[in-house]
Amino acid sequence: MTTTRVPVVFIHGLWLHATSWQAWADRFAEHGYDPVLPGWPNEPATVAEARANPEAVAGIGIDDVTAHYTAIIDQLPSAPVLVGHSFGGLFVQKLLGLGLGRAGVAIDPAQIKGVKALPLAQLRSGSPVLGNPANRKRSVALTRSQFRYGFGNAVSEAESDELFEKWAIPSPGRPLFEAAFANFSRNSPAAVNTANADRGPLLIISGGQDHTVPDVVTRGTFKQYAASSAVTELQQFPDRGHSLALDNGWGEIADASLTWLSGKAGVTAA
Structure with a gap:
């Protein structure tokens, strides 16, 4: 008798390549999942190619990425688990809100419409892009020091630099x-159907030292689901920064996600 393995789609955020999920993919495969690591639309296959061709992804927006992952999910043999970090966490929420996926894990998810907190650390983290309106149509790379502030502030400088490289x-x-301007737009692509009571269970994970998506923002996202009867839970890791999904402590976050999926979300991988 052949057992169908549950697909799990990993969705990265800004400034990281899809292959940064490889360790997670291996861990989930060990637990019976069938991992899928697609990049964003037009994303080159390797980090080196992405750095050499930055304009390949210029101008791509939230709706483009949502449609891209919707098409990928539609081709899978069964409804997947969705795991996303940063903007990937926003896409996990959008896709679940659309009725796609059996369960989702949103790690330090980017701010959705309705969340009003705007801490100074978040403003500084986003300033390499938001500081120039022309960047809306461009591709932007972080410097080593900007990555250190936005991602690697809770790990050593040496480890932050290693992750950057x-x-x-x-x-x-x-x-x-x-x-950033979702709350000023009536039809913002950053809006999520948080009222969908029929969606799959959602776990939101917060890093207490995160500069890019501070804990107060993640808690604000969690509160957006207060009126929904669908399962939504928040787990906080007080000493972790935005690099929590790929730094030396990634396994703690991956194992917490696996435990929640098999317990609260009731997902049996194989």
Whole structure:
């Protein structure tokens, strides 16, 4: 008798390549899942190619990425688990809100429409893009020091630099503008159907030292689901920054996600 393995789609955020999920893919495969690691639309296959061709992703917005992952999910043999980090966490929420996926994990998810907190750390983290309106149509790369502030502030400088060298790529500026001004747009692409009571269970994970998506923002996202009867839970990791999904402590976050999926979400992988 052949058992169908549950697909799990990993969705990265800005400034990281899809291959940064490889360790997670291996861990989930060990637990019976069938991992899928697609990049964003037009994203080159390797970090080196992405750095050499930054304009390949210029101008891509939230709706483009949502449609891209919707098409990928539609081709899978069964409804997948969705795991996303940063903007990937926003896409997990959008896709679940659309009725796609059996369950989702949103790690330090980018700000959705309705969340009003705007801490200074978040403003500084987004300033390399938001500081120039022309970046809406461009691809933007972080410097080593900007990556250190936005991602690697809770790990050593040496580890932050190592993560930067290994995974950092240029990314489109448009999604950050769309999220930053979501509350001023009636039809913002950063809006999520948080009222969908029929969606799959959702776990939101917060890093307490995160500069890019501070804990107060993640808690604000969690509160957007207060009126929904669908399962929504929040787990906080007080000493972790925005690099929590790829730094030396990634396994703690991956294992917490696996435990929640098998317990609260009731997902049996194989």
